Amino acid sequence: MAILKVIEILANSKISWEDATKNAVSHASKTVKNIASVYVKEQSAVVENGEVAEFRVNVKITFSVNN
Template sequence: MTAVKVVKVLGTSAESWDDAADEAVREASKTIDDIRGVEVEDQTAKVEDGEVTEYRATVEVAFPVHEEQHAQ
């Protein structure tokens, strides 16, 4: 059986929610190995003067927990 760890990551983009989710995964993959899946939990946006200026995607990133190899 494999244990899986899930962490939340917030990605941002000036272009779209898709880009914001991609950014969250790109940034998470810099410090998390073996990402197996993601779930977009929430999409929000920053608005200034009646215009969307920043898209935000909260993403849950899932990856397996690997057992440490102990030296004998």
Template structure:
């Protein structure tokens, strides 16, 4: 049986919420192996002078936990 671990990662982008979610996956993939799922928990943004200056995607990233016998 494979155990799955889920971590919360905040991705940011000046372009879009989709790019922010992609950034979250990219950052998580740099420190964990086998990322195979993402759930976007929340979309938020920072606003200055009536315009969005930073998109934020709060995500949950799933990956398998390595078996100690491997």
């Protein structure tokens, strides 16, 4: 039987929401092994001077826990 765990991470990027999601997975993978999936829960952006300055995501990362 597989045991899965889910953690929630906030990440950002000046490029795109996709890049912010990649940043979240990349950063999590430094300490979390066996990442199986990422679910984008929320997206938002920071606006400065009428332009999008930063993309933000709230993601859930699922990984298996070794027994």
